[in-house]
Amino acid sequence: MDFQNKTDQELVHLYLKGKEAALSQLITKHKSRIYTSIYLLVKDEYLAEDIFQDTFIKVIKTLRAGKYNEEGKFLPWVLRIGHNLVIDHFRREKRNPTITNSDGFDIFDVLGIHDDSMEEKMIKxxxxxxxxxxxxxxxxxxxxxxxxxxxxxLSFKEIADLTDVSINTALGRMRYALNNLRKMMVSKELTLKIG
Structure with missing residues (x-):
């Protein structure tokens, strides 16, 4: 049977009828997008692979339990599961995410001038x-x-898809986050000279 021309919805139904190859096709079809969305958040190849595998274990369990809500939105649903697993990981670890840019450098290392005095480096x-x-x-x-x-x-559209909210809600949360950061800096009398 040719699975390549099937929709996600058709592949889910075929998998539920016992066609394991349908799930393989779904994974192959969406692997890059799902893995990338996880990797962008965790910035660690091996951790991203672990969470990617955990994501599909959860997908399989949910499908087999008959709890998948059929709306033809398989990819956003899987992205949301992966995103939630990333959040769960950070909550468990109770540590800061590694904040890096796409080249793998700590974003704070590339801000500003590299020839700072020792005092400026300590302040930074x-x-x-x-x-x-x-x-x-x-x-x-x-x-x-x-x-x-x-x-x-990530773009605000990607953020909206991952967090299952509208783009306006994602924009609003960003605006509130920046406003709250400014208020906290004022209340703590911090001056952040970035960018």
Whole structure:
């Protein structure tokens, strides 16, 4: 049977009827998009692969349990599962995500001038620590959008799809996150000289 020309919905139905190859086709079809969305958030190849595998284990369990809500939106549903598993990972680890750009460098290392005096370097390092600390004080929805937008370099459309909200809601959360960061900086009398 040729699975390549089937829709996601058709492949899900075929898998539920016992055609294992239909699930393989779904994974092959969407692997790149799902893996990339996870990798952009975790910035670690091996961790992204683990979460990708966990995502499909959860997909299989949900499908077999008959709990998949048929709306023809297989990819956004799987992306959301992967995204939730990333959030769960960070909650479990209770550590800051590695904040890097697409070249793998710490974003804070590439800000500003590299020929700083020792005093300027110490001030910059403290500023970056303060900023990371303040980001993690934000409400989770705002923190999530800020990290995905600035550190994951996702578009607001991608953020909206991953978080299952409208683009306007994602934009609003970003605006609130930036406003809250400014208020926290004022209340803590911090001056962040970035960019």
């Amino acid at each position: 390092e403290q500023t970056h620590k303060d900023l990371k600390y303040l980001i993690h004080l934000l409400p989770s929805e705002q923190k999530e959008v800020l990290i995905m937008r600035h550190y994951g370099e």
